[in-house]
Amino acid sequence: MWSVEKVQQNIWRKYVPPDALSEDISEVHGESRNYGFSKKIERIGDDEMSSLDTALTNLCDFIDTWCIPIITMLCCILSICLFYRNKIKRPLELLEQGSRQISGQRLDFQIRYDNKDEMGRLCAEFETMRAKLVQNNRKMWRMLEQERTLRTAIAHDIRSPLAIIKGYQETLKVFIPAGKLDETSLLEIADSCLKQVDRLDQFAESMKKLSKVEEREISPSVIPLAALIEHLEEITRFLNPSTEITCTVSAYGSGEMEADAGIICEVYENLLANALRYARGKTDTVATIKGDYLELCVQDDGEGFKEDVKDAIKAYTHGAAVGKDIHFGLGLYLCDVYCQMHGGYLQLENLPHGGASAKAVFRIK
Structure with missing residues (x-):
């Protein structure tokens, strides 16, 4: 405004007489x-x-x-352009690239934008969402893998008893008309068929339990360690009424914990039953509180795990008949699931001096 005023004065000065261009301003x-x-x-x-x-x-x-509105508008436009270039352009590009990666089912990338402004928080939330998608995809793939393994194991475990029953039926069909089977043989065949039917019935019951695992919820309550040890000793006496195998239960530490006692006792029951199935003379159980976690370790003096410990946890992958019991390999699988639901994990290993060790870890706070 000052500049244009000077320009106007210079233009107008050309049309004014020279003597009118100066001004007396003082008297001496x-x-x-x-x-x-x-x-x-x-x-x-x-x-x-x-x-x-x-x-x-x-x-x-x-x-x-x-000039004031024009300069103000130009400054606004400039500030908007600078703000977009410095604050919005880069995070928008990162978010667009991330969206395209996710649309293409590619999650092996990372969004890094270190500014602490609103766009920085948005990028951080987007990165959290991406990490959650990765976690969910891994969980889904594990579920699909478990489902595939489960279907294979189900087909394998059902095929064996059905093949046995079919063989007996074909035997009866061939030899009964010829009168070559006496009453004793018929009873033996009938008894064997009933055993296979019982095996299928137990298999169906185990499938029913497995289908309810994911629906179970954790219900924590405050319980003293001493009370938990009493529950474990009761389970031990129930599962091992004889004195052929020595079972000891001990604890390190004291105090209270916030945990689901039912889940812990069920895991211990499965671990102890598995240890008693293979133990030669003794089992040892030790419960230890370490910080926010409870460690429940069950050891036996048997032959240890013959297969890989990772395979030992899988359901229906090492089913076998031990004595008179039919074993479908669900115990350790359920223990692993319950430990993860309780914020912990299940660790299996073979002991150096022989035998197996199963350590169940639960988050208790």
Whole structure:
């Protein structure tokens, strides 16, 4: 505004007499002295100026009137462009790239934007969502793998008793009309068929239990360690009524814990039953509180795990008949599931001096 005013003054000064361009501003000893300061020129009419000076004057009037809105608008546009370039452009590019990666089923990337502003928080939430998707995908693949293994194991375990029953039926079909089977043989065949039917019945019952595992919820309550040890000793006496195998239950530490006693006791029951199935003379159980976790370790003096410990946890992958019991390999699988539901894990290993060790870890706080 000051600049256009100076331009107008210079234009108008051309149409004013020279003696009117200066102004007396002081008197010394009654005598006026002119110091040559320019006098402000009043506006010259358009009809008194040339067409070029008139156009320049009108342009200066326009600039003087509209320079504040124009400069403000230009500064706003500049600030918006700078804000977009410095604050929005980069995180938007990261989010667009991440969206395209997710749409293409590629989750092996990372979004890193270190600013702590709103876009930084949005990128952090997007990265959290991506990590959650990775976790869910891994869980889904594990479930699909478990389902595939389960279907294979079910087909294998059902095929064996059905093949046995089919063989007996074919034997009966061939030899009964010929009268070559006596009553004793018939009873033996009938008894064997009933055993296979019982095996299928137990298999169906185990499948029913397995289908309810994921529906179970953790119900923690405050319980003293001493009370938990009493429950474990009761389970031990129930599972091992004879004195052929020595079972010891001990604890390290004291105090209270916040945990689901039913889950812990069920895991211990499965671990102890598995240890008693293979133990030669003794089992040892030790319960230890370490920080926010309870460690329940069950050891036996048997032959240890013959298969890989990772395979030992899988359901229906090492079913076998031990004595008179039919074993479908669900015990350790259920223990692993319950430990994970309780914020812990199941660890299996073979002991150096022989035997097996199963350690169930539960989060208790």
